Amino acid sequence: MPLSASVLIDGPSELVFDYAIPENLKVLPGCRVRIPLRNRPATGTVLRIADKPAGDFALRFLTDLVDPEPLVTAPLLKLAEWITAYYGTPLEQVIRSIIPSSIRGEKNSAKTRRAATLIKAPSEEELATLAKRAKRQHQIITLLSLTDQAIPLTELGGPSAAPSLKALATKGWVKLLDLEVRRDPDAHETFVPTEPLTLNHEQAECLKVVQASLNLPSTSPQPNPNHPVTNHQSPILLHGITGSGKTEVYLQATKAALDLGKQVIVLVPEIALAPQTVQRFKARFHDLVDQIAVLHSNLSQGERFDEWHRIRAGKARIVIGARSAIFAPVKNPGLIIVDEEHEPAYKQENPPKYHARDLAVVRCHLEKCSVLLGSATPSLETYRNTQLGKYQLVKLTERADGASLPLTRVVDMRIEAKKQKGRDAIISDILRTSIEKRLEANEQVIVFLNRRGFARSLQCPPCGHVIECKHCAIPLTYHRSEERLICHICGHQAVVPRTCPNCHDPAIRQQGYGTEKAEIILRKIFPSAKIARLDTDTTRRKNTLRDTLRDFRAKKINILLGTQMIAKGLDFPNVTLVGVLNADLSLYAPDFRAGERTFQLLTQVAGRAGRGDLAGEVIIQTSTPHSPSIQFARHHDFEGFLAQELEMREQFGYPPFTHLALLLARSSHERRAEFTLQTLHRKLAEQLPEGVILGDPIPSPLTKSHSQFRFQLLLRGPNPRALSQHLNKILRATPTPEDVIVTADLDAYDLG
Ligand code: ADP
Ligand code: ZN
DSSP: OOEEEEEEESSTTOOEEEEEOOTTOOOOTTOEEEEEETTEEEEEEEEEEEEEEOOOTTOOBOOEESOSSOSSOHHHHHHHHHHHHHHOOOHHHHHHHHSOHHHHSSSOOOEEEEEEEESSOOOHHHHHHHHHHOHHHHHHHHHHTTOSSOEEGGGGTGGGGHHHHHHHHHTTSEEEEEEEEOOOTTTTOOOOOOOOOOOOHHHHHHHHHHHHHHTSOTTOOOOOTTSOOOOTTSOEEEEEOTTSOHHHHHHHHHHHHHHTTOEEEEEOSOGGGOHHHHHHHHHHTGGGGGGEEEEOTTSOHHHHHHHHHHHHTTOOOEEEESGGGGGOOOSSEEEEEEETTTOGGGBOSSSSOOBHHHHHHHHHHHHTOEEEEEESSOOHHHHHHHHTTSSEEEEEOSOTTSOOOOEEEEEEHHHHHHHTTTSOOOSOHHHHHHHHHHHHTTOEEEEEOOOOOSOEEOBOTTTOOBOBOTTTSSBOEEETTTTEEEOTTTOOEEEOOSSOTTTOOGGGGOOOOOHHHHHHHHHHHSTTSOEEEESTTTTOSTTHHHHHHHHHHTTOOSEEEESGGGTSSOOOTTEEEEEESOTHHHHTSSSTTHHHHHHHHHHHHHTTSSOSSSOOEEEEEESOTTOHHHHHHHTTOHHHHHHHHHHHHHHHTOTTSSEEEEEEEEESSHHHHHHHHHHHHHHHHHTOOTTOEEOOOEEEEEEEETTEEEEEEEEEESOHHHHHHHHHHHHHHSOOOTTOEEEEEETOSOOO
16 A cells, blocks of 8 residues: 655645655655646645555545655754644644745746857867858857856847857757856845954864864764763854954854865844844855855745755855744755844744744754854853753953953933933933034944833833732733733733832823934934934835945944844944933833843943944943843843843743743634633643643733734743643644634743
8 A cells, every 4th residue: 555645735725635655756755746636736845754554545646756856855854843843833834934935836946048158169160161151150159169158148149149059059069058047135245355364362262162063073972961061062152242253253163164065054133134244254255155145034036946946956055044044955064153142033933933043953963063152142041051061161251353341331210300300301411421422523323222012011210110020020011901010921910000109109100212202302412413213113115224224334324223123233343332221121021031131132232332443331221220130231241140140030930940831812802812711721720740830811911913812821841842742732632713813832932
């Protein structure tokens, strides 16, 4: 009896059907196949081969293989299975992420153009005859004999040259062929070549560790679990302060991997925010610029098709991309670099809800290659792994160009609010004077305000008091529609106080401000300064971000105001002042990671100041100047921050000491969404695995979105697999109403 294959059908419906495999075909998972679908032929991608013969005699046979080779490599299919098991996402959804539809479908193909090449040179005599009798043919053959490469028809005279070429081909001198042309997304850009810098001592040490890992034979022994000494193949965390020259280490590590004949994947949080990283790779590997592929969401279908196939064919040896580039079909990866590994952007928020940094580690394990995670502010998850001896740790503690870290001042906005009575205290006097000074000196200023989101915590402007959950040590969130305060971890609810419980001021109910209002105020205070604003509202138009950053670099802008978009990665030597308008915004988000994010954001944004020869200054405005995240960031004290944050996480049972799963039910029928989640909650509680903590169902912070009501609950436990298995078992066994959508998110970052 024949084996059967599950096939993901091409086309918008993306159905999955089983087909019997004819005996003469060698069908593997990941292969493209032709199949009969109803009464017409269709194509699809094989998801898996059933290990038992097909019992179903009515099963139709698949017709043929489109291409004998599977679309993706065997380790990538293993990675797909790992994702399915870990996150509980169906395999077809995972494959859809790994192989984009533009690759699976037949709509796209390589772009070609007709070209001609010389295969045999005519003799002197023959040439002389041509010169006399057929001038056009003589012209063409002269051109073609100048190079051993094919020349496109368009450059040989276009369609009118066709008869002459045909004649030349008949004589056996010239061959006509289809030349593949690459749709290059960066074709219009030029790069000034750079040479490797001489590494400083710390950088050289980092590179050595990476090289040791690269040179390790792939059959190295596994580390002894009872004796957790790092083994060379274990992931490497490069913890380097802002401006310490991490990128230079990435570049030289990349070179080292290429020299071993391997390929390299470089992940950046968002390509749009990392134009400098891409530029630096292209400039350094200028002689290999054709071997660099860039993958991101702004590619056209044709560009994506070409980049993907260039990678698969081994033509591209360096792949730079956002999170989905972790699925780049490179055959022989030697090194995967994850820049800014702490960035939440690595977490995919649609199913499969994978974390690209975690997948990098898994893929490296599957492919026996090296992984380098870099950050100035590593995530607690990653840092903890270095403490446990699972990851190696290397450090860069000084700025590479000899600059010193900026001086940071913290301004207490409670005092400002009193001083500036009757006005919006948005810009403190200290910040205002400091901006004035920079403007006079023709230096540049970055003003940062992280105002986004809807639900927020309540903070009293006069006293800075924030209302927190008594069970969870996170701020309660104000739900405007219900006029209640709700804890987003345990579901605890409280009434909205009329006055501040601490100082009894009614101002606690006051709403905040965002970048738009800040822009108006900055323009009022500094009427002659050139001010630009960058946030999701202003960058909807395609090139705004790139153009604004270019103008800023060219010093056509004095003050750049923006959200976290401008917080990281940018290297502008003329920026000497960074102002943070309301550091409390991220600090009092209803999220146990709020302190970590605030510390990261402040450190990153401060890292934009004083990167050149001029000393930098940072001014942080806050109503809670003594909060640990702000104080540790002010003193550039990562270790101090880490110690106190880990203590809090351990005490309350948060990651990295546990794993989290967020279960969300949404529907346009409020009651049905709520009821579904309550049912699931009851069932989850019945056989709760050991050590798992189950939170109560609550309305999501984002109570309603896209006309759907949202309810959620949180599970926490030490073992992610056990958590995921329990959750998915209950989900599979519990029928949900048709109009309720239930999703699970393991290792959730976005807590609703
Ligand atoms: P990071 O990625 O850690 O923020 P960068 O790689 O951007 O740091 O380096 C900061 C600056 O220091 C850059 O201008 C870079 O060219 C320079 N730099 C890096 N390494 C060296 C070195 N070994 N010698 C001199 N300058 C260096
Ligand atoms: Zn709580």
